[in-house]
Amino acid sequence: MVMGEESPRSPEAKVGMQVEDLWDIQEPQLSPTEKLNACFESIPVSAFPPAPLHQGIEIRSDSSLAEAVQILAEHKILSAPVVDVDAPDHASWIDRYIGIVEFAGIAVWILHQSEPPSPRSRSGGNALAAATNGAISPLEQQVLGPESAAATPGSFFESLTSSELYKSTQVRDISGSFRWAPFLALQTSNSFLTMLLLLSKYKMKSIPVVDLGEGKIENIITQSAVIHMLAECAGLQWFERWGTKTVSELGLPMMSPASIVKVYEDEPVLQAFKLMRKKRVGGIPVIEKGGRAVGNISLRDIHFLLTAPEIYHDYRSITARNFLTAVRDYLEKHEESSPMLSNMITCKKDNTIKDLILMLDSKKIHRVYVVDDDGNLEGVITLRDIISRLVHEPRGYFGDFFDGVLPLPQNSRV
Structure with missing residues (x-):
């Protein structure tokens, strides 16, 4: 070169x-x-x-x-x-x-x-x-x-x-x-x-x-x-x-500790997927009895139940803990890389948004858990949360977008 x-x-x-x-070339008075x-x-x-x-x-x-x-x-x-x-x-x-x-x-x-x-x-x-x-x-x-x-x-x-x-x-x-x-x-x-x-x-x-x-x-x-x-x-x-602002400066995390959807390690893994569906979230932490988060299960992980069902055969029940253990063993055996092989991915409120973006992109994950100095959960930040801090919707921006861009099909009964 x-x-x-x-x-x-x-x-x-x-x-x-x-x-x-x-x-x-934007007007200098604009924020x-x-x-x-x-x-x-x-x-x-x-x-x-x-x-x-x-x-x-x-x-x-x-x-x-x-x-x-x-x-x-x-x-x-x-x-x-x-x-x-x-x-x-x-x-x-x-x-x-x-x-x-x-x-x-x-x-x-x-x-x-x-x-x-x-x-x-x-x-x-x-x-x-x-x-x-x-x-x-x-x-x-x-x-x-x-x-x-x-x-x-x-x-x-x-x-x-x-x-x-x-x-x-x-x-x-x-x-x-x-x-x-x-x-x-x-x-x-x-x-x-x-x-x-x-x-x-x-x-x-x-x-x-x-x-x-x-x-x-x-x-x-x-x-x-x-x-x-x-x-x-x-x-x-x-x-x-924009990216050098801290998480807290941008008003993140949006979800408080009390509102974090979670599943305990001895609960059935199907409960985790049901909670994700009910609460409209893509992933939830798995919590041990002492209250510490020991892993994360996301909707995309459900494919392990369908593509490798034999790995659960010897379990009397597929709890969240058994699910994490079986999948990790399976991935290690097949030498596959996956976010599930990592421990909980966390950050602090004084991390910058740039830190989070680089972390999310490199590890190919969809959420980062915010913790305090003692490791206690303080919130969760998702891809959507970050994108929402990049832009805002101007008043009346979409107008008739949803009706104009996507016309009703001829056979619609709505």
Whole structure:
């Protein structure tokens, strides 16, 4: 390399440099947050780097749950769009896709298989239909209470994954939809600001970007991808102005110690997944009897129940502790890297937001637990929390976005 030649910038860093150029020409009276809002409003979503090829996976609507789980697990992704095999070749994107299937949705199906029918629960078909897009009803909240989480024997998931029901239930059988379309999507002309707000304030974990001309998904932007982009922007002026603020200066953590959703180590692991579903969180700490956190279980970890059920066979019940132990042993045996092999990832309130971003990106995790000097939990910070501190929603910003960008399908009854 020639002396003094700059090293190649990543695609994500190039986006950061666009923000840098825009930052320099903003009105001087604007606050740093207002400047960032203006910068991100000026950059189209089409500038966001394409997702890795494995994240562009699509699942056929006639695939079985077993096949869908295998595809998601093999490609290490949490969700994938479902293509309607009966759609015509030149269908619009609204008619081409029927929804998004995710581990969280399949988890709902599993939970309904693990307990007897309740008079308070909805019928199986309707319950499955809510699985795809994260919807949960008051009735589901009732049946997902602690009292219904029986101690599941270690052989349960071996029996389930070998059952005809698991092999024959198709993805389309559990596919729900948003009011307007198969899923909430962006067009390539929408702005970064719109995308960041949907991923933070509006609590979306991923957003497909559609090509209206082709009727297909052109990109999928996730919270993790945004955090990676921010990590690649370290050193740029605008990032350093924002990223060197401490966690407490930015009003984090948003969740107090009392409101942290947790599961105790001797509780059934299904209780952990039920709590995540009921409380709409992606992961929870596992607490030992003394009150110390000994691990973390996330929704993406549910695939271990389905892809390696034999590792629990010798357990009389799959408690949260047994789940952590079995999965860690399995990962070490197969020499696989995973966040589950790490101890609890923590930070202090005086850590900078830059520290957290670099940590989350390097370790490929979705949350960091905030602790005091004695190691006691003080809160949790998620990817969404960080993105929410990057931008704010201007008054009336979205207007009729949800009705205008995503028109009602012709057959909609809403």
